[in-house]
Amino acid sequence: MHQILGALASVQRTASPAVVTHYNIMPSFDIYATTQGRDLGAVASAIQRVLDDAAKDRPKGSTVQLLGQVQAMNTAFSGLLFGLLGAFVLIYMLIVVNFQSWVDPFVIITALPAALAGIVWTLFVTHTTLSVPALTGAIMCMGVATANSILVVSFARERLAEHGDAVKAALEAGFTRFRPVCMTALAMIIGMLPMALAHEQNSPLGRAVIGGLLFATCATLLFVPVVFSLVHGREQRAPSDVSVSGFPHVA
Numbered sequence: 001m002h003q004i005l006g007a008l009a010s011v012q013r014t015a016s017p018a019v020v021t022h023y024n025i026m027p028s029f030d031i032y033a034t035t036q037g038r039d040l041g042a043v044a045s046a047i048q049r050v051l052d053d054a055a056k057d058r059p060k061g062s063t064v065q066l067l068g069q070v071q072a073m074n075t076a077f078s079g080l081l082f083g084l085l086g087a088f089v090l091i092y093m094l095i096v097v098n099f100q101s102w103v104d105p106f107v108i109i110t111a112l113p114a115a116l117a118g119i120v121w122t123l124f125v126t127h128t129t130l131s132v133p134a135l136t137g138a139i140m141c142m143g144v145a146t147a148n149s150i151l152v153v154s155f156a157r158e159r160l161a162e163h164g165d166a167v168k169a170a171l172e173a174g175f176t177r178f179r180p181v182c183m184t185a186l187a188m189i190i191g192m193l194p195m196a197l198a199h200e201q202n203s204p205l206g207r208a209v210i211g212g213l214l215f216a217t218c219a220t221l222l223f224v225p226v227v228f229s230l231v232h233g234r235e236q237r238a239p240s241d242v243s244v245s246g247f248p249h250v251a
Contacts, residue, residue, distance in 0.1 A: 114219035122211025137208030
């Protein structure tokens with residue numbers, strides 16, 4: 001015997017969500033959006049301001065969270081910024097161990113702020129947003145800039161130990177190490193040019209490396225020898241002052 005559907009259940013047409021999603025077991029309503037003509041960080045900041053302004057009108061018991069690629073971007077940025085800061089510290093401590101001094105490593109890392117300034121300037125001029133490839137290029141640039149600075153300071157230490165004149169040692173290091181430093185920087189810059197000129201995902205990496213090395217090379221050849229001469233020149237004057245003041249002058 002055939003049964004009629006109406007005898008078993010009542011059927012009526014209703015409206016229901018086409019997709020049912022949950023977040024932390026709680027039912028959720030997802031609003032999807034994509035960027036166009038703006039970077040993800042700027043769009044995320046604008047959306048977060050809207051959410052903060054509308055927080056007072058939010059129903060009780062409900063929460064609004066910004067998810068998706070924004071979370072991955074924030075996690076990647078925090079990790080890379082921590083890695084960049086850690087690179088500063090580890091580079092300094094490693095040079096301290098190798099040079100057996102706290103002063104010369106400080107002289108060496110004085111070229112790194114110029115590298116950071118070059119990275120920021122290049123990204124600004126080329127209208128390149130800060131991204132994971134750009135931060136990766138910044139870390140790469142730190143290594144090359146430090147190696148060039150070590151090359152100059154190590155030679156200056158050798159000349160200082162030979163004749164004892166800090167200014168002369170700094171000048172000799174700047175002139176003698178000019179070609180090796182420029183060759184190392186140019187090799188890296190020329191190798192990154194195709195990547196920097198292309199409009200691809202890794203273009204910010206090449207632009208960051210090129211801009212950072214341009215500024216860091218100038219700082220390595222000009223600023224680092226000046227700091228070396230000032231630091232070691234003061235160390236040379238200090239013992240002479242103590243010896244003169246330690247014994248009274250007898251006429």
